[in-house]
Amino acid sequence: PVDVLTFGETMLVAQLPGSLAVGAQARTTVAGAESNVAIGLARLGHRAAWAGLVGDDEPGRLVLRTLRAEGVDITRAAVRATAPTGAMLREQRVADLVRVHYWRDGSAASLLTPADIEPALGDGARVLHLTGITGALGPGPLEAVGAAAAHAHAHGWTVALDVNHRQRLWTADEAGSALRPLLPYVTVLIASGDELPVVSDAFTESADAEERAVDALLEAGVREVVVKRGGEGAAFRDRRGARHAVAALRVPxxxxxxxGDAFCAGYLSGLLDGLPPAERLARANTLGAFAVASDGDWEGLPRRDELGLLAAAPGTAIR
Ligand code: ADP
Ligand code: KDG
Structure with a gap:
């Protein structure tokens, strides 16, 4: 069995340094929240498998080639000739603002059903990593997510769910109705503060809103809740009453x-290595910092021997 099994949609990405409407030049790559996590884990030496569907087309070939090159196990990924690989375009519209456009309606990944992931589930894994994006792709993918969570829970795997709310794909109400039934199966729930209301009613604008939202999640059966706080780092609470907060690294x-995906990879890596919660958060923050300090979703993520790199003084040349 692999360390981590994940699945979802990985797309062709055209990354533009400016506005599409005036014809900026694109760099092409691939990205998908779940495969980003798998790449982050593989770079750190963990055995990560991605089981998803791509079209029988050039973008699909680039997706599979990239994952294979990154050491992600794709033996359970499959090609669907009847639908195209999804695509997305990211415009760096102004310095600090990215605008995303998707072409994923009717994509190969949206055809995923529970039967497609049965073989991968049969192989076994220590951790199942799911994100809220997959359920937004359609009824089949949502069923596959539910079936995978139930299977993993029944077999004693750790189940991680990153809420990853995408308002371009569905409303918070739709996401909530789809994701809340999964909570009893979830071991580790990862969300940013503003995503907590998607999966918890207890969130209000009051001062202890986050606290009460996390209370509700722990009561719903989640074993540990990890809240991402962007440039502030992250926080952890579990059912046994433990709490930790770890500051982000300071990076350009x-x-x-x-x-967020890099953060998940770091957290799961810590979990697989048996690190205590505060050290899991620290590794998660380290991977998150690598992601924000470099271009691309996964291109800049560290190998294990590079984990300490960001401790170097700004402007360091390693020679
Ligand atoms: P998402 O990308 O999912 O919205 P966040 O913005 O909270 O999630 O970022 C995820 C993690 O990445 C943070 O918890 C932190 O570890 C790291 N991170 C994000 N922004 C910064 C930053 N400006 N400086 C350092 N680390 C960051
Ligand atoms: O977290 C980044 C990914 O979410 C993004 O690169 C692609 O999976 C993606 C999505 O649905 O937005």
Missing amino acids: VRDTVGA
Whole structure:
């Protein structure tokens, strides 16, 4: 069995340094929240498997080639000739603002059903990593997420769910109705503060809103809740009453997209290595910092021997 199994949609990405409407030149790559996590884990030496569907097309070939090159196990990924690989375009519209456009309606990944992931589930894993994006792709993917969570829970795997709310894909109410039934299966719930209301009613504008939202999640059956706080770092609470908060690393911000996925990879890596919660948060923050300080979702993520790199003084040349 692998360390971590994940699945979802990985797309062709065209990354533009300016506005599409005036014809900025694109760099092409691939990205998907779940495969970003798998790449982050593989770079750190963990065995990560991605089971998803791509089209029988050039973008699909680039997705599979990239994941294979990064050491992600794609033996359970599959090609669907009847639908295209999804695509997205990211315009760096102004310095600190990225605008995303998707072409993923009817994509190969949106055809995913529970039957597609059964073989991967049968292989076994220590951790199942799910994100709220997959359920937004359609009824089949949502069923697959539910079936995977139930299977993993029944077999004693750790189940991680990153809420990853995408308002371009569905409303917070739709996401809530789809994701809340999963909570009893979830071991580790990861969310940013503003995503907590998607999965918890207890959130209000009051001062202890986050506290009460996390209370509700722990009562719903989640074993530990990890809240991402961007440039502030992250916080942890579990059912046994433990709490930790760890500050973010100070790095120059280059491209914040993918930080949450890198964070998840770091957290799960710590979990697999048996690190205590505060050290899991520290590794998660380290990967998040690598993601924001470099271009691309996953391109700048560290190998294990690079984990300490960000401790170097600004402007360091390693020679
Ligand atoms: P998301 O990208 O999912 O919205 P966040 O913005 O909270 O999530 O970022 C995820 C993690 O990435 C943070 O918890 C932190 O570890 C790291 N991170 C984000 N922004 C910064 C920053 N400006 N400086 C350092 N680390 C950051
Ligand atoms: O976290 C970054 C990813 O979410 C993004 O690169 C692509 O999966 C993606 C999405 O649905 O937005």
